[in-house]
Amino acid sequence: MSMAVVHGRARGSRPGEEVPAAVLFLILAAIPLVTSGYVVYILPQYMLYGILAMSLALLWGNVGILSFGQAAFFALGGYALGIAMKQPLGVNPAYVGLLVALAAAALVAGLVGWFLFSAGVRDSYFVLVTLALSIIAEQIAVSQSQWTGGWNGLFLMRMTLTLGSALEYPLYEDIPAYYAVLLVMVVTYTALRGLTRSRFGKILAGIRENESRMTSLGISTSLYKTLAFSVSAAVASLSGALYGMHSGFVSPSLGGVLFSTEIVVWVAIAGRSSLLAALIGGIAVSSISNLMSAITPQYWQLCIGILFIVVIAYFRGGVAAALPSLVERFRSQP
Amino acid sequence: MTETLLRIRGLSKSFGGVIANADVDFELPAGGIASIIGPNGAGKTTFISMVSGHLKPTAGSIEFRGRDVTRLSVEKRARLGISRKFQTPSIFPNLSVWENVELAVLASRRRPRDSVGRIAQVLDLVRLVEFAEYKAVSLSHGQRQWLEIGLLLGNDADLLLLDEPTAGMTAAETHATAELIRRLSRELGLSAVIIEHDIQFIRDLRAPVTVLHLGRVFAQGSFEAISADERVRSIYLGKA
16 A cells, blocks of 8 residues: 555544535525525624634544643633723724733633643643633622722723725624624634644643543644633634624623523534534533523523533533434444 | 763652662663563562652652753653653544544654654554544553554654563564564664563563662663673572
8 A cells, every 4th residue: 555545544534524514604604695684693692603613623622631720711811802902992992902811811721721731730620620621700890890880890892994095994883793703714724723733732632532642742732722722712702792892782791601601512512623513512502501401591591501411411512513423323323 | 982871870769668769870871771670569660750750869860861850841851852651551442543643742841743754664664554533542551562662763862761661572573672662773873761571571672681689779781691690590580
């Protein structure tokens, strides 16, 4: 067997997700062409949840580290953008806000991650620390009311995309905002997909599979895990900033434990090993949750909880991991 | 004159009151092979763990290419070219054989321009070309040993620390492993320190032997000299 064949077969054994991703993006792009109103208003927020879910999948699926702190970074992004947009800045304050949101989340995650990972903290304790991050984020959002509006939350204006005096593209209307968020989602997915297939991403997968072996191969695993956590936090913060901008409002509960748990549920149900699955999970499960909360305000969380337990009990890798074997079983039936 | 790659002086390790290694001196020239034998509990794995950085010595020094590495971490030693194979193969079981070696190449300090060629070369050396697309978990125990040696080669190691590399192998595989290690030394100039119980394998290596006993160097010399040593024969090799 030639090496080229071996190489191709060894690498091509996993199904690609580019085609389904392209189909999803095309469907989403077509929706405002065929409908309008509430769907076009609300879908971008679900897409931003999808980005948030991908931020967790990058960490949980690729490195094997579960974080209950994604909501903290989501809220950080929302508040950073909101506070920046209220400042009298020479340049477009929304751009400054987005940069601050990304940098602040990456820095906080970098400091926390390096402190924990270089000290050899086990993954289970890391989960507890990230849980505390969400509690801290919610408390700060409540206590620093001069900046955050406390329990009342912070109101945001929708941003205007500018490029000097040449371009001015306001996102006040729902359709421009829809396509701006869709573009960010496509770019984020493509970038994260590229990251997972790069040397960096492969080394993260190696750490997930056998961390001590990666150390013995000369890799500083704490550095890589910290970088992964930073990137994940920055992506969560980006989605939070855009969510705040789109919905026009951020509140302390966006950074809390309950919302962090919801993110984990989306990704666990959809499948953490695939960015696309996480993206769909973020969009679909949050949509279903919203729908169910309208139908049964008292029991919708119970229903989602039961769905979560069923998936964890029967499909540990989520729907995405179970799908290939289910399709195979369906095909093999006479 | 051949450069000394590894120079160890007075290496000792105690766990509480238990002495695992005491005052061990050891040298290995660049491109050289050395084997270490001794009964269970003689301190062989402790010794190799101190060289790889997985254990910190209580006393003594380890020099690699003239540089004191005694206090360096595992990954820093690996980046200098010291790489270890564990008693129980430490591989990436859920990845394919190709992806295993690819990870080692990606992690290496001198990444080759032609990574694919490098992976192919390593797979050829460790006789796993046919299994490139298999998941590592599906390999036999002996093949996993070879794959782990492949990881060390893909990682561009200069010094291979091999802890029982032939465990679980057939006689033919064991012989082929000895051939491989000698070939790596002869053709690529790699060095190896090997812990083994299989005396036939030690004979095949045709390399100097160090006998550890109760954590100390009990005897050192060629295989012939060691096997002719009555004290060693009576204790480790058996008189029959």
